[in-house]
Amino acid sequence: MSDGRHAAAPRLRLLDVACGYDRRVVLRGVRLDVPARGVLALVGPNGSGKTTLLRVLLGLLPPIEGRVELPAGRAPRLGYVPQTDVSEVLIPVSALEVVLMGLVPVRPLLGRLSAHDREAGRAALQAMGLGELAGRPFRDLSGGQRQRVLLARGLVADPELLLLDEPVRGLDVGSSAALVATLVRLARERGMSVVVATHSLDLVANHADHVALVDGGTVRSGPATEIMTDAVLSEFHGRPMRVAVVDGQRVVVAGGLP
């Protein structure tokens, strides 16, 4: 996506952070920069601490030790796209109403949204290819459509830093590719910084600029060109791994399986 060099100050910087829940430390000694532009992927097995790290970056989980710095001198405008199953589908809201929730924190809390805000919501849905479904109940949408509605909500307030938790989980190959392509295009057009927690090594190999490998209670990070190599991935996963190129796309292949 880019050459991995970022002249601008990082959006966030984690310095020797230890984080976890109650008194249980999940990750320790984390040093990580969230670059001002491009895609940073958080990769690791289930339970490794990806979501915990994401919650620290979101400000939902204060570090137990260390600190989170704001090198630019101010907190970036945040957008967040959670996993689809955290939304309450019992609530009878339309796709457009879900998108407009993204404006609630940046508008006066009482009163109505303006016509301009509603137009921004429709434009965000249009950018996701869902302009025709603005009035459709959220609960009646497919998994892929819901994910794109949540992405539109994450983008509607024009964030500087967009964080996504497993954005392609449960999606078929076509939907995943379409979602990722849209996300990468918008990140490039808007000059956003994107942090994505994912299991999909193929997504990371093709689209990430920086990678943070999360496992064993700590984080190893660097440019994607240095991390997404056969040697580093094999060491990280404890089995032979290979990054191959098929029809111009990178594919990560796990070896040593029975």
Next chain:
Amino acid sequence: MSWLHGTPFELIPWAGAAALLAGVLLPLLGAWIVLQRVVFLGVTLAQVAAAGVALGLLLHLPALPLGLVLCALAIAALTGRARGAMSGDAALGAGFCLASALALLFISRSPADLDQVSHVLHGNLLYALQADVTLLGAALLTGAGVTLACHRPLLFCAFDPETAAALGLRVRRWQLLLFGVLAVVLTLGMKTTGSLLTFALLLLPPLAALQLRRGMAATLALSSLLGLLAAAGGLLAAVRADLHLESSIVVAACLLLPVARAWRVAPLLALALAGGLAALVPLLAPAQPAAPGQRHEHPASEPWHLDVHLSAQPAGAGRVRLRWSLDVHALTGAEPLPRELWLVVSAGGPPQELRLVADTATLHAGEHLVEGQAEVAVAAGARVLGGQVWSGPLDDLAAAPVPHATVPDCPLP
């Protein structure tokens, strides 16, 4: 007024007003409880408010502030870290058990009688006075107004609390605002509507509205409309078939669920189901003929009219000596009175009953006929004592307010 002729408002005007107010406004608040999936918090807080009122009776302290304090403590304990490792539902279940038991314990130790127990725990809608309805209406309007004004952050916090928090909303504060409004409404309304009716109107109309699968604004409007229909239907059924008022409204609210379900299949089926249910109401009426003067059609010019005049003197802490006199006007005999006349009075607490006349056959019109006195309890801070004339004691299911009887409010010393 002539347009009220034959309606529940002619017989029980303030009860009717309270029921309709609760029917319209409680579901607007309840919709948020349902959407936040904290339904059990509603019933638990209702029991906590009842325990607060009961504790007030026991300690001779103002019941409403005490109820609010207990509700605030309960919210802090049940929704915060104090609940420890218990799940939300488990903590609410434990809180419900404790509050219910405490309400009974407090009342069993208080000087109040069993009727008061029933009224604290189940409400006394039938005996609602103008002051009760004013308080209930103010609480409900405030609660509904707050939730409508704050609907955007409340909706975001209900739909996706994690993202709302990540984007800077104080999710717990918004939840506490909602729970606080609920606590205030429940505590202030408890004396009039009781825990069962309050909880039913919080829960059932929004559940029925959600079955109709409309948008958020339409769901709120439908919740309110369905609550109004349940309250009006329950009122009519209670008056027509001489049923327990609160229970009738609760049953009517429950019936909203199958009717709403049927509406989704076919609106005509829902209308037929609702009509069939309404047609069943007269079958529930008692077999014996109604007592004279209770449910007959009154001519435009009534053959008799009753006036009860009250005066009160201090009689120790929390009590007054009440004197009454009863005047009967234009007694022609064309429309027989009920055999007995009872005076039901309330001064900020549960109603108390006094027998005015054992046999109305002994009355003669135009005379200063009956006088009497008795000590009654008054709530701390009560400024006025109100009353109604009834055809029997409150525990007599056939008893009802006597029409064309006036009891002006009596100032308290």
